[in-house]
Amino acid sequence: MQEVKKIAKKLVPKTYWNKLLLNMPKRLLEIKNASWVKRITIWRQIKDALFIGLGVVMASIGLKSFLLPNNFFDGGAMGMSLLLEILTPLDLSILILLVNLPFIYLGYRQLSLGFAIKSTMAILALALLVHFIEMPVITADKLLIAVFGGFFLGAGIGFAIRGGAVIDGTEVLAISVSRKSSLTVGDFITVFNVFLFIVAAIMVNLETAMYSMLTYFSASRTVDFLINGVEEYIGVMIISDFSDEIKTKITYDLGRGVTAFKADGGFGEKAKNPDRNVLFCVVTRLEITKIQTEIDKIDPRAFVIQYPIKDTKGGMIKKRPLH
Structure with a gap:
């Protein structure tokens, strides 16, 4: 046995065993991380x-x-697709596929192959359900049709977006146009829909176009609700000579987390002593008045910047449902 050990030491250098022992925790960590990543x-x-x-x-x-x-x-x-279904003899399930195919291809070019595959499967599933599944008509009241039809359709679009796919490809086109022009995504969608409703008013009738605008409004608000949630978060950036006092007030009295950034700036006399802390915190829209009031108590001349935040994760902000 001793002879075998001597031969093994000669064949395998000591440095190899040292490297193996040193790298073992790292390899174990990599295995753990790989398992965690796979689970997520x-x-x-x-x-x-x-x-x-x-x-x-x-x-x-x-x-x-x-x-x-x-x-x-x-x-x-x-x-x-719905407008073409009214104006042409083609079935809606076919039109859903045909209208969205260019948007899916654009999503593949602009975003990723995974996005295009998931969107294709979602749109195909919707077309199959629309074609084969019969559902009862809930109501004949036009106002209820516009509101609740928009709600269910908007909920469908919103849940699909939460799943990383689309069943309405207009936003993909809007993103592409916004990258190549001065139009924002919201501007393009607005222009697109205004043109669509004008065509509908001419080709179908004005009353249907007006009720359909109400449907669109209901659907868009439902999509916003599902993506952004009820509580809209606001990012607050505070620049003040009394940043330490404001930070203490927000942290301990209001119970919100605050991050302090070292900053260099100033204007006039303040430029002679530019070093300062810039505070940043995230609160809900309902809390913004309370934050502003406490800031005014300490420094009425503080420079406060507010801007909406689409989503948050971690920290002291609670996780939103469905996110």
């Missing part, structure tokens, strides 16, 4: 599939039980 990835994929499935079902309810029986339509690519 699988859970994300399951969550995306559930969101997309729920979105497809909700959108099909809005179409089959509200909009289609009454020749109503929405904005965006879905609105274009």
Whole structure:
């Protein structure tokens, strides 16, 4: 046995064993991280599939039980499909696929192959449900049709977006246009829908176009609710000579986390002593008045910047449902 050990030491240098022992914790950490990443990835994929499935079902309810029986339509690519369904003999399920195919290709070029695959599956599932599943007509009241049809359709679009896919490709086109022109995403969607509703008013009738505008408004507000949530978060940046006092007040009295950035700036006499802390915190819209009041108590001349934040994660902010 001793002879075997001597031979092993000669064949395998001591430095090899040292490196092996030193790298073992790192390798164990990599294995643990790989397992954690795999678990997170699988859970994300399951969550995306559930969101997309729920979105497809909700959108099909809005179409089959509200909009289609009454020749109503929405904005965006879905609105274009519904309008073409009224004006042409083609089935809506075919039109949903045909209208969205260019947007899917654009999403593949602008975003990723995974996004294009998920969107294709979602749109195909919606087309199949619309074609094969029969659903009862809920109401004949035009106002209820516009509001609740928009709600279900908007919920479907919102859940699909939460799952990383689209069943209405207008936003993909809007992102592409915004990169090549001065139009923002919101500007392009507004212009697109205004043009769509004008065509609808001419080709169908003005009353249907007006009710369809209400449908679009209901759908867009539902999408915003599902993506951004009820509590809109506001980022607050505070520049003040009394940053330490303000930080203490927000942290201990108001119970909100504050991050202090070292900054160099100033104007006039303040430029002679430019070193200062810039404070940053995230609060809900309901809390912004309280924060501003406490700042005014300490430094009425403080420079306060507020801007909306689409989403947050971690820290002292609670996790939003469905996010």
